[in-house]
Amino acid sequence: MxxxxxxxxxxxxxxxxxxxxxxxxxxxxxxxxxxxxxxxxxxxxxxxxxxxxxxxxxxxxxxxxxxxxxxxxxxxxxxxxxxxxxxxxxxxxxxxxxxxxxxxxxxxxxxxxxxxxxxxxxxxxxxxxxxxxxxxxxxxxxxxxxxxxxxxxxxxxxxxxxxxxxxxxxxxxxxxxxxxxxxLRPTRFECREAYPREKSPREHTRLSVQQIQVAVSKLRKGIKDLDVVPLYSSLPQDEQVKAFHSGDKRICIVATNIAETSLTIEGVACVVGMTTLLPAPISQASAEQRAGRANRTRLGVCFRLYTKETFDNTFLKSSPPGIHKADIKKYILILKSAGYNAVGTFDFLEPPHPEVYLRGLQDLKAMNMIHNNGNITPAGNGSLELPIEQAWYNAFVRGLKLGCLDEIISIAAFSSTRHSIFAKPYPQRYAAATEHAQFTNPVSDHMTELNAFYKWRHQCKLGAKEAAVWCHETLLNVEALNEAFELRKEMLDECGVLFGIESVPALTFDDEEYDIKIRKAIARQTLV
Structure with a gap:
């Protein structure tokens, strides 16, 4: 080393x-x-x-x-x-x-x-x-x-x-x-680039996690001596490790734009770069980052599934700043809490359009997170203490009054994980729909998630092995459930401090307004 x-x-x-x-x-x-x-x-x-x-x-x-x-x-x-x-x-x-x-x-x-x-x-x-x-x-x-x-x-x-x-x-x-x-502009190994002479078919320009699974399945069937593994951020960690620790067989890694990070995967010599992750062009900088996976530990080649003309004349030099695409409300509150009240004149690296500020300010006023004079409210400051979308703060306040804060925290945790707690692998999509039906609440997806969460926690009490087997059989995403559970624990502690309470109130299952109270609290995400 x-x-x-x-x-x-x-x-x-x-x-x-x-x-x-x-x-x-x-x-x-x-x-x-x-x-x-x-x-x-x-x-x-x-x-x-x-x-x-x-x-x-x-x-x-x-x-x-x-x-x-x-x-x-x-x-x-x-x-x-x-x-x-x-x-x-x-x-x-x-x-x-x-x-x-x-x-x-x-x-x-x-x-x-x-x-x-x-x-x-x-x-x-x-x-x-x-x-x-x-x-x-x-x-x-x-x-x-x-x-x-x-x-x-x-x-x-x-x-x-x-x-x-x-x-x-x-x-x-x-x-x-x-x-x-x-x-410093050094590079370690050469990476050759190969472009097609004609424009690529439209069907080659779409890629998603679901399609990654389809591609993996087809490659495994078509090439027996090739070890094919997926790699994307929501993949369980034990599955991600397979991309970094290959055996003696040749390995093919089918990845999302996680390939644009600073990851090094030993032995990668060829990269096949597509134009999109979603139906939108990537930038030249993103394309270069993807190609870089092929020259980290040896000489490599990048096959681009788009023409040189498309790369030179259609792709932007770099990706548009994320601040131009993100929900601005969170960042307005962060800046105001840091003392930069005149957010419209803040010295951004690349400022968003003024209309975006105005819409963000209107939404924050409607949620009672800033005063009419632009100053941040206690609710706005409180929302920044939560590791999730700020709008959930109002739902927490309402949930506290209705006695269902525990349930609202759980629902907020599910909604804030990177991916759904319901696993839907493409080859098992019909079996997944059948298994997930046991959790269904006909009036609310949030209540459906809550049902699944409670049953999972019951299985966890029986033992970790039993819970893992149950999740596999019912096609629940263990990683997402664990992520939601850890996030829930963090928010329980935060809410205890925020609201000055020793224990978080929860409903009993025999409460006649169980569903109604939870749905009323959720509705407070946007209404004050």
Whole structure:
């Protein structure tokens, strides 16, 4: 492992000296390095050692949980330490860190929540924002807030990293006052590109999780000596591991845009890049990130299922900023709670359209989360304490009054998981419909989920093995159920503090208005 690390481009003397010089003399450093260059694993370690004498932590954000986990695991292995000690990982339903942790890999959302609690981010001496090419809404807001924090904390360092991004845009944004600079453009292995001569058929331009399962099934039937595995964020973790630990057989990984993260999958030599994940074109930057899976550990080739002309003339240079597509209400509240009341004039990296602000403000006023004068209300501040969509706060308040807060918290947890608790694998879609019918409530999907949750908890009391077998037989998504359960526990604690209650009220099953009370509380998501 050590010999392999020494060959990584960012660890070559010239490259590392350039980075070290920038890091020593600048407050903000923008690093662009080709895929497989080692920036996510090697530079983070070097920065941690550079900051060690300050007694503070170094945070490295990742756009996705899978990427945060995998990079943290790799770095811990390279440092020969147990994950959770010097090197830790923290995302919404998992916190494997302790007081000894010095290098923490977190999702962008986690760092945003920490900023709400401590706008100076006083626990950190350096923040590394990795994967900036994805331009997620959380990352854009985080960078905007960090720009303000850097002024108040001159000793704080910011490192922005990506394999493909417009460095000049970031450098212009942070400006000379923040001493922004860019450097490092190494790549480790060559990746050849192959384009079709004619435009690809329309049926090749659609891809979804369901279609991934279909593709996996067809490939397994068609090529017997090929180990075919899926890879996407909602896949159970024990299934995801199969993509990273292949056996002796050749492996084919059918993946979503998780392939655009900083993941390294050993031995990948060929990438087949399609135009879409959903029926919408990707960007040139996303295409380059996907191609990068093929040159991480060996020479590779990327087969693009679209023409060179389409790539050059149709694809945008980079993905549109996530803030332009996200629900702006959450970010309006975050900014107002941080003291930036005039959100319309806030210094965004790329500001949303003014009409988006107006619609967001109208919705927040309707939900009683901001006053008519624009100031944030106690309800608005309270909603930010919850790790879910802010609108659920009103449902919680109503649920508390109606005595069904426990049920509403459970329903909010189901609604906030990445995927449904009901597994619907394509080959078993008809069996799934039959099995799930036992939980059905004819008037509410939320009540249907609640029924499934209660039956699952009953099975868990019988034993973990029994619950796992039951979930397999009834086609329930164990990962989603566990995620919802952990989120539910977190919200039970949060609500206890928010509402000053020792126990969360719950209905009894013999309550004549059981369904009605729960549905009334849910309706309060948008109505005050």
């Amino acid at each position: 050590l010999e392999e690390r020494r060959t990584l481009p960012v660890m070559q003397a010239e490259s590392f000296e350039k980075f070290l010089n920038l890091y020593s003399n600048q407050q903000v450093v923008i690093v662009t390095a080709g895929t497989a260059s080692g920036q996510s694993t090697q530079l983070t370690q070097r920065i941690m050692y550079l900051e060690l004498d300050k007694g503070l932590q170094v945070a490295c954000t990742q756009p996705r949980r899978v990427a945060a986990r995998r990079v943290a695991e790799r770095v811990a292995a390279e440092m020969d330490v147990r994950l959770g000690e010097q090197v830790g990982v923290h995302h919404r339903d998992h916190n494997n860190t302790n007081e000894k942790t010095r290098l923490k890999f977190v999702t962008e959302g986690i760092l945003l929540r920490q900023y709400q609690e401590d706008p100076t981010l006083s626990r950190y001496s350096c923040v590394i924002v990795d994967g900036c090419h994805e331009r997620t809404a959380d990352a854009d807001i985080l960078l905007s807030l960090l720009k303000k924090t850097l002024v108040n904390r001159p000793e704080l360092k910011l490192v922005i990293m990506s394999a493909t991004m417009n460095t000049q845009e970031f450098a212009d944004y942070f400006g000379s006052s923040s001493n922004a600079d860019s450097g």
